[in-house]
Amino acid sequence: MAFNDLREFIDAARSIGDVKEIHGAHWDLEIGALTEISADRESHPLLLFDRIPGYPPSYRVASNLLNHPRRAALAVGMPPELSKTEMVLRWKQLLKDLRPIPPKVVSDGPLFENVRTGPSVDMTAFPSPRWHELDGGRYIGTGCCVITADPDDPWVNVGIYRVQVHDRDRLGLYISPGHHARIMREKYWAKGKACPVAVTFGQDPLLWLTAGQSFPYGASEFDYAGGLRQAPVEVVKGERTGLPMPAGAEIAIEGEVPPPQEESHVEGPFGEWPGYYAHGARSEPVIRVQTLYFRNDPIIAGAPPLKPPALTLGVPIGAAAIWNYLEKADVPDVRGVWCFVGGSAAGGGAPFIVVSIKQRYHGHAQQAALAALACRAGNYHGRFVVVVDEDIDPADLGQVVWALSTRCDPKSAITVVDNCWSTPLDPAMPPDKRDAADFTNSRAILNACRPYAWKDRFPPVNAMSPELRRKITEKWKYHLE
Ligand SMILES: Cc1cc2nc3c(=O)[nH]c(=O)nc-3n(C[C@H](O)[C@H](O)[C@H](O)COP(=O)(O)O)c2cc1C
Numbered sequence: 001m002a003f004n005d006l007r008e009f010i011d012a013a014r015s016i017g018d019v020k021e022i023h024g025a026h027w028d029l030e031i032g033a034l035t036e037i038s039a040d041r042e043s044h045p046l047l048l049f050d051r052i053p054g055y056p057p058s059y060r061v062a063s064n065l066l067n068h069p070r071r072a073a074l075a076v077g078m079p080p081e082l083s084k085t086e087m088v089l090r091w092k093q094l095l096k097d098l099r100p101i102p103p104k105v106v107s108d109g110p111l112f113e114n115v116r117t118g119p120s121v122d123m124t125a126f127p128s129p130r131w132h133e134l135d136g137g138r139y140i141g142t143g144c145c146v147i148t149a150d151p152d153d154p155w156v157n158v159g160i161y162r163v164q165v166h167d168r169d170r171l172g173l174y175i176s177p178g179h180h181a182r183i184m185r186e187k188y189w190a191k192g193k194a195c196p197v198a199v200t201f202g203q204d205p206l207l208w209l210t211a212g213q214s215f216p217y218g219a220s221e222f223d224y225a226g227g228l229r230q231a232p233v234e235v236v237k238g239e240r241t242g243l244p245m246p247a248g249a250e251i252a253i254e255g256e257v258p259p260p261q262e263e264s265h266v267e268g269p270f271g272e273w274p275g276y277y278a279h280g281a282r283s284e285p286v287i288r289v290q291t292l293y294f295r296n297d298p299i300i301a302g303a304p305p306l307k308p309p310a311l312t313l314g315v316p317i318g319a320a321a322i323w324n325y326l327e328k329a330d331v332p333d334v335r336g337v338w339c340f341v342g343g344s345a346a347g348g349g350a351p352f353i354v355v356s357i358k359q360r361y362h363g364h365a366q367q368a369a370l371a372a373l374a375c376r377a378g379n380y381h382g383r384f385v386v387v388v389d390e391d392i393d394p395a396d397l398g399q400v401v402w403a404l405s406t407r408c409d410p411k412s413a414i415t416v417v418d419n420c421w422s423t424p425l426d427p428a429m430p431p432d433k434r435d436a437a438d439f440t441n442s443r444a445i446l447n448a449c450r451p452y453a454w455k456d457r458f459p460p461v462n463a464m465s466p467e468l469r470r471k472i473t474e475k476w477k478y479h480l481e
């Protein structure tokens with residue numbers, strides 16, 4: 001089952017009782033606060049905001065789209081109530097089997113219902129929220145897809161990079177170092193040209209989910225989204241840039257990003273996914289909007305980062321991608337992988353990775369940790385890699401802490417690796433490194449496995465055996481109910 005646009009997805013969520021409509025909430029903090037409060041609740045519905053003060057009725061904002069595992073499963077057609085381990089295994093297989101399907105170009109689509117160019121472009125016409133109290137402005141782009149092409153080698157990238165509204169035809173765009181659109185725009189700038197860009201603000205959540213994943217440079221997220229939905233994404237070509245945009249997008253723009261020395265603007269601060277405002281307010285490139293497209297009754301897809309442990313995306317793709325890489329790197333007997341704080345995107349940042357292995361030889365645990373650290377999904381914005389034995393469920397924080405507390409000797413079982421790929425969003429980046437634009441940090445490998453050399457002399461665990469549990473539960477079942 002593939003969704004063609006955001007509306008079809010919202011309808012599907014509604015049909016499983018997962019949508020709450022809220023009328024009258026203000027774009028300034030109320031939508032953001034309601035999103036945060038709702039995400040804390042057990043029910044955690046998708047929120048659809050309408051009748052936003054100061055805007056035409058039916059100019060809407062949808063939030064809490066994929067930050068609950070139930071709706072992330074819906075987006076990709078998985079059963080809604082899987083255990084964490086099952087989810088990782090399913091995603092692992094999905095990523096392995098993923099065969100790219102290129103998008104299909106169509107000549108028309110609902111996106112073209114309204115077209116504005118030149119002086120009639122007005123980005124302030126939409127109810128873009130100010131999400132968090134210390135945000136420096138209004139963000140139309142949180143649940144957005146930023147579409148760019150390589151000037152030398154024609155392929156199209158789609159990434160999630162935040163977009164702030166500066167004024168009628170100027171938007172702010174924040175892209176972290178190393179991300180593909182940043183590499184592309186630098187290539188244009190090196191040629192003395194502005195970088196053409198298209199951005200959609202509301203689309204099939206599966207495309208958006210794919211845009212938040214790291215695929216190799218040269219591989220289009222459009223093709224991978226097609227592979228995941230098992231049907232091509234239908235796109236229209238932008239009149240100005242020729243860039244493809246999903247035909248059913250809610251709102252889209254075409255424009256250009258000039259070299260920063262030609263024009264830039266203060267961007268941020270913005271409440272970021274690690275739970276801080278680390279990047280602060282800085283001068284960043286802008287998008288000069290040339291053409292604006294929107295559907296009748298447009299819906300902005302809102303996905304503000306919320307302070308962990310709240311999720312940005314309710315999917316363990318980072319863990320699944322790390323596990324696939326461990327297999328490629330020939331690390332045997334991996335029994336599970338999980339990421340706490342982040343890890344919902346392969347390459348979107350994984351500061352706390354846990355790998356569970358059945359130890360086979362000396363140094364096996366260290367090999368697993370180094371491989372997890374080395375792959376793109378585990379390298380960017382990392383901090384800790386914990387390796388545990390096979391009796392520990394890596395997704396159960398209590399078990400992981402118990403293993404660390406009882407099997408890890410800090411002096412001998414912790415290794416620090418320095419000069420790794422971090423980001424300005426790292427809240428613990430020291431001010432001097434930040435000022436020097438040295439966005440690297442160190443990592444700690446915590447080996448919480450029984451020491452391999454004397455593992456057979458490690459004391460046994462005092463919990464009952466599964467057989468005894470079964471026997472006693474059966475015999476005493478009336479007392480245990
Ligand atoms: C909800 C969400 C918001 C994100 N916001 C940003 C952002 O503002 N800037 C950024 O550089 N990366 C952001 N990311 C991470 C990138 O989208 C992610 O690393 C992706 O792999 C980048 O695509 P690329 O590999 O094609 O550059 C965000 C990810 C998610 C899931």
Ligand SMILES: [Mn+2]
Pocket residue numbers: 157158159180214215216217219221
């Ligand atoms: Mn990419």
